[in-house]
Amino acid sequence: MKRYGHGLVLGKFYPPHAGHHHLVRTARDRCERLTVLVCAASVESVPLADRVAWMREVHPDVRVVGAVDDIPVDLTDAAVWDAHMEVFTTAVPERVDAVFTSEPYGEELARRFGARSVLVDPDRTLFPVSGTAVRADPVRCWDYLEPPVRAALARRIVVLGAESTGTTTLARALAGHYRRRGGVWARTGYVSEYGREFSEEKLAALRARWPGARWEDVSFTTDEFPLIAETQNAREEAAARAGSPVLFCDTDSFATTVWHERYIGGRNPLVERTADRVTHHLWLLTGHEGVPFEDDGLRDGEALRPWMTERFRAELTRTGRRFIEIAGTREERLRTAVEAVDELLAAGWHFTAPLPEKR
Template sequence: MTRFRLGLVVGKFSPLHLGHELVIAHALACCEQVLVLGYSEPVLAGCDRARRERWLQRRFPQVLNIQLDDEDVQRRCQARGLPFQPMPGNAAADAQQQAYLAWLLTAPLDLRPDAMFASEAYLQPCAAVLSQALGHAVAPVSVDPARSARPISATRIRADVHAHREWLHPQVYRDFVQRVVLLGGESTGKTMLAQALAERHETRWVPEYGRERWLACGGELALQDLLDIGRIQVEREDEAAGHANRLLFCDTSPLTTLGYAGWMFGAQPSALQALAGRRYALTVLCEPDIAFEQDGTRQPAGFRLQQQAWYEARLAEQSGPWLRASGSVAQRLQQVDAALASLA
């Protein structure tokens, strides 16, 4: 197999899908280093520069990952004392796109690939333009041009990300899943409601890891255990989101763990505060209007009112949408579904 010094894969990556991943993987097999260069004008919904950068970092941490927008290009030009050129629109002619790519590589980026990898028909003419601009041959390497291995396009995926989620790696798809967190004092029906919501919406829910850790430790937790609980709760949430269906229901969040750090140890560790600052598409505060059930792991019944007041104060400080869920499970389902409909 021919080995190249620097391979180039360029695209919008909006979103990064398995077809893109096939091309990048092929380039990695053929090159000492691979530059994955992405930009889009305008930015396409749900696919901003930070997200594209994050997807590629998750999936291909070994590549040279450069995701651009006009602001970033302008900063690079200023650093080099170069005149700035705005990005052409996504609908601009191929010749304009190719000229801009050649300028990016020779001016603000100063990177000189000797091979270009793609599935699209523009590969050959674009490699010819780059060869002339860079002053050396840029080999065009076509990967699955018939799209037989990965019969998908980003345009089709963007039309309905969830219907085509099988073409996205879970580490990419998870960023399109709306996460709903259920909070509330002990024995306020969070777990029951999370399970019921997941069943209704044919998706997944994330159990409370704190209870699992409490049982594993025989009911004796140290502050470090709470830090671990917050971190592992987030890890499990992220893992579940990649395999969910549009929505993910989370039985508590690190905000709960932060509360227990204060109640148990009088501490608010900065690492736990950072985790507790996570934002959700919707927060559901389960009301304490159901009978308290002491299962041997809970504080006395009066404690949940203290917890409830603390959650209310925290939610009043945040800007995200939240609601109170009360009544029977069926009534709570209706209340949450009404709130979800308003988010759509």
């Protein structure tokens, strides 16, 4: 039997972690209704809308609302408390019967709501993690994060290049390299090129009607490229949710914009908008020089490789994407790529500091 009518959980969730989710689930099990209030300051680097969306996804059976709270935190000042309560009660105007927290301020917060205070694991013995710890070192806290937060924080690396320049080989080698590091890295993901799968299916469908069909008989339409880009994005998102702090992608929706030029000519704005909806952190452009062209039945652009390489280089530069060029032997390419990825990971994750608290 539920003990309370309407419960409240309040926090920054910057970002949400296992301790937060345990608090919410505990409160949900003890209340007829539960509201989770996500409060974010404007100075913080994770948008309020993202935090609300993450909490709603993980807790679909509770009500999650958000509020911007730019009032400095001073637990010793009654006037500051009053100002915060104005924010809280505007977001949650209903009567609150119980306030669930893991913090010492829970008693005062509950008193001001006219509710019971319920402390849940205040010593963090069940989940020894905090928002401060996650912001300081997401990798160390990775197992305390839910899939949508992992997907948002994962560093996404794209390997792209002209036909038969070793993009697949390098992307797979990179994923294997980081998996061998063990621990959280053992789950490092690799996302294959959906455009190739789509091409294989088109050729197979054509051969079902015309058994002698070859790759040069296949034709594309501009309307197919947004589908390719959207599917690539969706597969990346699924892999990032399940993987480690780094994800390796064999091309991406941005590369699809250039492949559209290659097969159709010109640009498709819908593909470009699709590409811009996903954040990637580093592109590795594989060069064609010194790499033999291998015709695997889905390639016919050996003469176009210099043009493709230049188009990728030009578009990466024009759009301000961070990239390096990869050349040399297979071993040299992998070594160069690992050095670049390690440098990216060593730079860490940069969260702006929340408003300071005075206790």
